[in-house]
Structure formats: C-alpha cells, structure tokens
Amino acid sequence: MWRRSRRVAAAGVAFLITAAVPSAAVAFGAEEPAVAAAVAGPVPGGGRPLLIAHRGASRDAPENTLAAVDAAHRRGLAWVENDVQRTKDGKLVVIHDATLKRTTDAEQLFPGRAPWRVRDFTAAEIARLDAGGWFGRRFAGERVPTLATYLHRLEHNGQRLLLEIKSPKDHPYRGIEKQVIGELRAQRWLDRAHAGRRIVVQSFCVSCVKAVHELAPQLRTGILGAPSGAALARCARFADQINPRLSAAGSRWVAAVHRLRGPHGRPLEIYAWDVGKDTGSRAASLRGIEGIIV
Template identity: 75%
Template structure:
C-alpha cells in the first residue's frame, strides 16, 4: 500500500494527515517490498512516497542498538547457519559485530542477499538522507533494562533531538507503559505513543505522558475512538490514533471511515 507523501501540520506535532486523508506509516519499512527493518525497506518506502516509517529497536549483548522485530534472529537472518550452536539465537545474546555478519535479506528474496541488520545509528542516517520520519518502537524493554536511556542517547548523538526532528519527525512508542513514561520523563519534548487499546476509563492517566494511543484495527470502536479524541496529551493537542494490523486493501478506507489519524501498515 502506498500513497503520496503527506504534508505535516504545525510545529510541535508528529505524524498528522492532510484533511480527510489518513496517514500511511510503513510498518517495518515497506515490508511487503523488501526485508523488514532493513535499509532496503526504508528505501522501498521512500520510492513509494511514504514519508513515515516504523521500526523496532533492541539491544545487543555489548550494548549496541539494532533494528530488529523478533526477540530472536532466527526468522529474518541466517543466524542458525552462521552460529549453529547458539540456539535460541536471542538478539541480546549476540554482540553487534556478530549480528553484523548475518544475512538479513535472503529469507525475503535472492536479490536482497547480503542485506544486513542495521544499527539504529545507520538507520537514522538513512532516514535523514531520505528526509523521512520515524515511529520508533522499543521492543521487549524488560529484557533490556535501561534501554530507554540508551535510545535517548543515540537519538541525541545522531541529531534527532534537535528542534526540527522533535517538531515533526519523531515519535517513540512501546507496548510497555512504564517504558513510554520513562522516555517522556527523559525527553518530555518528544512525542510518545502507547501500543494497545486501554479501556476508556483508564485513558486519562495515559494522556499525562503520551500523544498517541495505537491499537489493533480490530480493537477499534466508535466509542473508544471518541474517548481518545476527547483527551489532550502532554503537548496540549488531542490524542491521536494510528491503527496497526490492518488489511492490505482496506486500511486507509477504514481509517477514513472511522475518523482516525492513520494506519501503520
């Protein structure tokens, strides 16, 4: 699914659609066209006019941040072949140098053979080169104590906490409420999001430190969406909704009908 790049709204906001046009965020990059969470997927999104991409960040054994969705390296790399005695091939059990040896593209198709697992630093450089924006998900934070501070340090080191990026190019999200709250405490100027669909009665407490509530599309109801939109987040704007796990052909149409801001697909 692709659409033309969508203009951003006023200063201090993250991804926002144009009038009547839900925003499409490329899930793990353009992961239907290139291996997920790789630089090839970033570039595939760019070629299709997708301004925003979503990724997943974890930490290696030696403390480096890498872009990877699964808790293990088995599904999307050749770790089982390269390191046959290292089952179950958990990301956090390997050093950054070891992960850099892995082929993260052949599983998707032969023309992507040799594609690597990017570090967060390389990923951010590619987004800057393409003038793209990032919805960054911190994965499995309980497995990586202190990862929130590490992500913030890397974002700062790479220039992603300057005014231009914070205003309109970066959102940090997670399923872990405590993790998102910690990110807000460390960098209150950065927009944040919770993944999931908390009950309406509990939404107000999240509005103190998040700007978005991002559920599965199947979890949405008109009542829930209205309850989210009635609240204002820490930056003074109404909370937004970006749904994920949507159908290939119905995501944007359904998002428009439901009045939500966009889809992660």
C-alpha cells in the same frame, strides 16, 4: 533451504497484505508520487489517514533493513516504523523478533547458538548476518542495521520515524529507554525540527513510554494497545498517541481518545496497526483514525 522456504512464506504474507491493504496509490486512487502530499498532514478526527510503512516497505524489501527504508522512500512514504533491541554488548540494533532465526541466517552461521536470541549476540556477530536472503536473492547481503545507521539513512532520505522499543521490561533490556534517548540525542534527532515533527517513540510498555517522556519531554510518544477509562486518562499525561489494533478501534473508543489532550496540549492521535483483516485506509478514515501502519 532457509532462503527458499522463507521467501515463499514472505510472498504469502505479502499477498495477504496486498489483498487487504492496497498500496498507497491504489488506496487513495492516485499516482504514487502524489502519495506523500496526500498524507503529509492528516486531519485529526477525519480525512485520509497517514500511511506509515511497517518495518519499512516490508512488502517490497526485507523488513527493518535499509533496503526497506529506501523502498518506502521510492513509494513516496514519508513515515516508516521500526523496532529497536539491544545486543549482548549493549548496542542498539533494528530488528523485530526476539530471535535472529526468522529474518537472518544465524541458524546456519552459528548452528550451536540456539535459540539465537538477539540479546545473546554481540553487535559484531549480528553485523555478519545476512538479513535479506530470506526475502529474495537480490537482497542477499543486507545487514541488520544499527539504530545509528538507520537514522542516518532516514536523514538522508528526509523521512520520519515511528520507533518501537521492544521488550523494555525484560531484565537484559532494562534502561534501554535512556539508551535510545541517548542515541537520538547523539544523532541530533532531539532538536526542535526532529522531536516535534519527525519522530514518535512507542512501546507496549506503558511505564517505559512514561520514562521516555520524562527523559525527553520534547518527544512525541505513543502507547501500543487500547487502554480505556481511567487508564486512558492517565496515559494522556505522557503519551501523544494511543496506537491499537485496527479491530480494537471502535467509534466510541476513538471518540473517547480524541476527547483527551496529550502532554503537548494537542488532542490524542491514533495510529492503528494490524490492518490486514480489515478494509484498510478507508475504514480507518471513516473511524477518524489519523494514521495506519501498513
């Protein structure tokens, strides 16, 4: 039952997103193999925005799984976005929700463990869960990947990563910034080739983004939200991107962001999200936004 109901829900969400934001090929009027070349180098303040696959190609495969990474790769999308959380025993896993209920069969496999919070399960327990059956039968058996496994797949595909640290201010997740940096270092994603071009670390937590910058100043970082005025100027000291809802990115705000330079001496960039209720890449391009998460 859980698979059927959530598969139907996913289809509905996919329809809404598809209607509002076409695939890269449709949005740019080009064949999909040409998409990567078309968006590989967005022009700050104008031109076609870079497309970032939200939780991987989550219209084509279950979100935040290796299948979604591969689906984005097949579409020619070089960038993927994901979400990182920590398990009960301190392992980093890639999953969006604070609980396992929506995107896994945790409710069936562990019926007495409500509300099935990620932080209440060990990595070994989470590794047993089906993270794909809810999306479609052919994805049954997909797992919640560890961050290390996820990075390996990106490396294999030659892809790039917009990594969101989830809930870093919650007590069980304190110190997760240092742990994420440690994992990136262990997987060799902090060298010049990766840190400068292939990864951005972002969060809604401003102080946590600052901590990431202090721990690994070579990394590009992003703040989720739309700070303005003095707060925006402060953020520019340690953030390379300001990443708001697309609806919050008015022309004056976008211009204010682009007037500032980030810690690496370049104008701040904007990667917008929640584009489903807007006109997608064309609207973002007109506003001078460098990237959209779709």
